[in-house]
Amino acid sequence: MQRKALYPGSFDPFTLGHLDIISRASMFFDEVTIGVATNNKKKNILSLDERLRLASEATAELTNINVVPIDGLVIDYARNHDFRVLLRGIRAANDFEQELEMSQINRSLSLRKHNDAIETIFLMTSPEYSFIRASRVWELLELGGDISALLPDSVSKYLEENNIGYFQKTR
Numbered sequence: 748m749q750r751k752a753l754y755p756g757s758f759d760p761f762t763l764g765h766l767d768i769i770s771r772a773s774m775f776f777d778e779v780t781i782g783v784a785t786n787n788k789k790k791n792i793l794s795l796d797e798r799l800r801l802a803s804e805a806t807a808e809l810t811n812i813n814v815v816p817i818d819g820l821v822i823d824y825a826r827n828h829d830f831r832v833l834l835r836g837i838r839a840a841n842d843f844e845q846e847l848e849m850s851q852i853n854r855s856l857s858l859r860k861h862n863d864a865i866e867t868i869f870l871m872t873s874p875e876y877s878f879i880r881a882s883r884v885w886e887l888l889e890l891g892g893d894i895s896a897l898l899p900d901s902v903s904k905y906l907e908e909n910n911i912g913y914f915q916k917t918r
């Protein structure tokens with residue numbers, strides 16, 4: 748059986764923290780699929796197409812990664828595409844509380860709706876990336892901070908070339 752995991756999130760934008768989780772997971776899963784949420788309640792700065800493209804470009808060197816949009820419930824996507832495992836990353840205690848709740852909700856929903864318990868597997872952040880969160884990228888850009896330590900080169904380059912975030916308020 749192929750061991751594959753679905754890594755859901757908003758990836759607005761895709762950061763070095765995301766890349767770290769995916770590269771590490773790619774060593775023990777045959778395939779890792781990045782699921783970019785289309786109907787996220789967070790107000791995203793980047794469009795869905797941009798979030799998909801940046802995640803693909805940043806992971807281009809890894810051979811067992813693919814990127815898909817996820818519309819609706821993650822557990823429904825997982826069920827329809829034969830995923831038994833969700834992958835998530837944990838930075839600190841507050842992530843843990845939210846992630847614990849989310850994994851339990853997903854498990855319960857999946858059991859009730861599909862009679863199938865979906866499991867969430869967590870990787871702890873690497874210490875050098877523990878301060879990175881996507882929303883911090885936008886805060887820093889607005890204040891003129893250097894974001895290169897937070898993002899893969901391809902992502903920084905895209906934001907800079909397209910002036911995204913630097914003029915967040917007018918977008």
Ligand code: ADP
Nearest residue numbers: 756757758764765835836837872876879880881
């Ligand atoms: P963020 O939390 O950065 O806004 P997402 O909602 O796209 O990003 O998160 C997708 C998953 O990636 C979540 O499980 C989140 O905890 C994890 N993640 C995000 N940044 C990091 C990081 N620096 N280290 C480890 N995991 C991370």
